[in-house]
Amino acid sequence: xxxxxxxxxxxxxxxxxxxxxxxxSRPEPLRLVGTPSSLQPTAAxxxxxxxxxxxxxxxxxxxxxxxxxxxxxxxEWEDPSEDRAIGDTxxxxxxxxxxxxxxxxxxxxxxxxxxxxxxxxxxRADEERAGRQVVAEGLGTTRTVDHELVRTHATWxxxxxxxxxxxxxxxxxxxxxxxxRAGESTGYAVAVWEGSRGxxxxxxxxxxxxxxLVLAPVA
Amino acid sequence: xxxxxxxCIGCQTCTMACKRLxxxxxxxxxxxxxxVNTMPGRxxxxxxxxxxxxxxxxxxxxxxxPTRRDFGxxxxxxxxxxxxxxxxxxxxxxxxxxxxxxGPNWDEDQGAGEYPNAYYFYLPRICxxxxxxxxxxxxxxxxxxxxxxxxxxxxxxxxxxxxRFCMEACPYKKIYFNHQKKVSQKCIFCFPRIxxxxxxxxxxxCPGRVRFVGYRDDQSAPIWKLVDQWKVALPLHPEFxxxxxxxxxxxxxxxxxxxxxxxxxxxxRIPDEYxxxxxxxxxLRALEVLKGEMAKTRAGGRSELMDLxxxxxxxxxxxxxxxxxxxxxxxKGA
Ligand code: SF4
Ligand code: SF4
Numbered sequence: 218x219x220x221x222x223x224x225x226x227x228x229x230x231x232x233x234x235x236x237x238x239x240x241x242s243r244p245e246p247l248r249l250v251g252t253p254s255s256l257q258p259t260a261a262x263x264x265x266x267x268x269x270x271x272x273x274x275x276x277x278x279x280x281x282x283x284x285x286x287x288x289x290x291x292x293e294w295e296d297p298s299e300d301r302a303i304g305d306t307x308x309x310x311x312x313x314x315x316x317x318x319x320x321x322x323x324x325x326x327x328x329x330x331x332x333x334x335x336x337x338x339x340x341r342a343d344e345e346r347a348g349r350q351v352v353a354e355g356l357g358t359t360r361t362v363d364h365e366l367v368r369t370h371a372t373w374x375x376x377x378x379x380x381x382x383x384x385x386x387x388x389x390x391x392x393x394x395x396x397x398r399a400g401e402s403t404g405y406a407v408a409v410w411e412g413s414r415g416x417x418x419x420x421x422x423x424x425x426x427x428x429x430l431v432l433a434p435v436a
Numbered sequence: 437x438x439x440x441x442x443x444c445i446g447c448q449t450c451t452m453a454c455k456r457l458x459x460x461x462x463x464x465x466x467x468x469x470x471x472v473n474t475m476p477g478r479x480x481x482x483x484x485x486x487x488x489x490x491x492x493x494x495x496x497x498x499x500x501x502p503t504r505r506d507f508g509x510x511x512x513x514x515x516x517x518x519x520x521x522x523x524x525x526x527x528x529x530x531x532x533x534x535x536x537x538x539g540p541n542w543d544e545d546q547g548a549g550e551y552p553n554a555y556y557f558y559l560p561r562i563c564x565x566x567x568x569x570x571x572x573x574x575x576x577x578x579x580x581x582x583x584x585x586x587x588x589x590x591x592x593x594x595x596x597x598x599x600r601f602c603m604e605a606c607p608y609k610k611i612y613f614n615h616q617k618k619v620s621q622k623c624i625f626c627f628p629r630i631x632x633x634x635x636x637x638x639x640x641x642c643p644g645r646v647r648f649v650g651y652r653d654d655q656s657a658p659i660w661k662l663v664d665q666w667k668v669a670l671p672l673h674p675e676f677x678x679x680x681x682x683x684x685x686x687x688x689x690x691x692x693x694x695x696x697x698x699x700x701x702x703x704x705r706i707p708d709e710y711x712x713x714x715x716x717x718x719x720l721r722a723l724e725v726l727k728g729e730m731a732k733t734r735a736g737g738r739s740e741l742m743d744l745x746x747x748x749x750x751x752x753x754x755x756x757x758x759x760x761x762x763x764x765x766x767x768k769g770a
Binding site: 257258259260261262264265303305306307343356357359360417418419 | 495496497498499501502503504507570573574575576577578595597598599600601603604605613615618
């Protein structure tokens, strides 16, 4: 996917899923599949979640722009139920994340490996605009490294989520997070969790192996 | 911990001791890490015994999440109106909003059986700090730990992301979800007290002297004597496969009465099958031992077991964790 360069945007505009500039692009459609049951980290989760139950959301479209400083992803998918709040102990919110390698060649399917981290920019419907910056070095090792650098904005309209997830290309962090530069390319993957089906943690749909993400140079 | 069900009077002092100490923050309103329910009964959360979880033949058995209604919401009462509104002689105390249909002790004292042979007993419950903790083993984030030194099972709230796999997996349904902090929480066996040699609040506050505390393998302490030596204390639902570390001395009800009102010793008032369904088949042997020792004392003899269960010396019930909490300078918690 090519990430268009847009000169000097207001951060609020960049976060707006309805901003006019999204209209002139061709978002990339991605097929999503459920994460394999056999890869879930605990026997209890594997027993409760056979493959057939995992992966409620089968498709998402992805688009992205950057302004030389900020990179914004826009995800859109069909979801008849808007699950925002955790109203009850049995209720889970919708969520989505963009995954980037912190280190080239980090494996997607195992969420990184020791010493080769992956970096997720994570949105959850009950957490308003503050996204999470998450680092993982293997299954079950994800940790939120900050709650400030990733910004999100989501709207749910007519059975569709439109979610923008943004972060600065380069950030000041001691953690193994992705550091990006205009004009370069990296990989990306996407995951979506369907709250109404109890999806959370490793129970999600994802886009498979890394796809190419080419950041246009600053013109 | 061992709890002697023959001594529990269902006063809920343990419940309130725990509530005041640990679950007073926002998001914890509906939590009762300690509950006391009337048995037979549906329990807390409602029908928890049918919610699955734990292990069957060593394999995790899928469980179901209880809802907040199953636990029972923390009700808001019209205190203002009754106590401060000058209406005290007209309005009565009632729950604000929608009428509740369940609460943590909803079927109190109902029990089962027909007059004059009705029966019930109280079952206090906390987290069992299991040897094979289904909660810990279900968590995909290793957010639950079992302390090496004493086996206390704790949730690390910094690692917990509120996924509630533990809540599904715990067959005793002793995990609560904090809707404010969005993390799971549970009984901590008063570990800050234990670390200072002080028994749990539920045990110290219990006016019935129901609860014994101590290390399982300390042969001079009551737990080993009751569980391993006398074998009169048994885990609840051993078939759930988690190997609880809370044990119960099973209840012996008064004898049955026949149609003419005479004592009928031919069968027990609490059906054996019911106790077996709760504590497994070993409960019958435990009851025999208890009855035998009771008969001994009734005949004027002495019984070491009865002396132990009576708890003549209160402090001896705590297996060395008998320091007075008032003698300690506690650091104010965060
Ligand atoms: S009772 Fe439940 S919460 Fe407590 S240790 Fe056992 S499985 Fe875990
Ligand atoms: S304080 Fe003791 S007697 Fe009262 S309900 Fe609790 S365990 Fe039973």
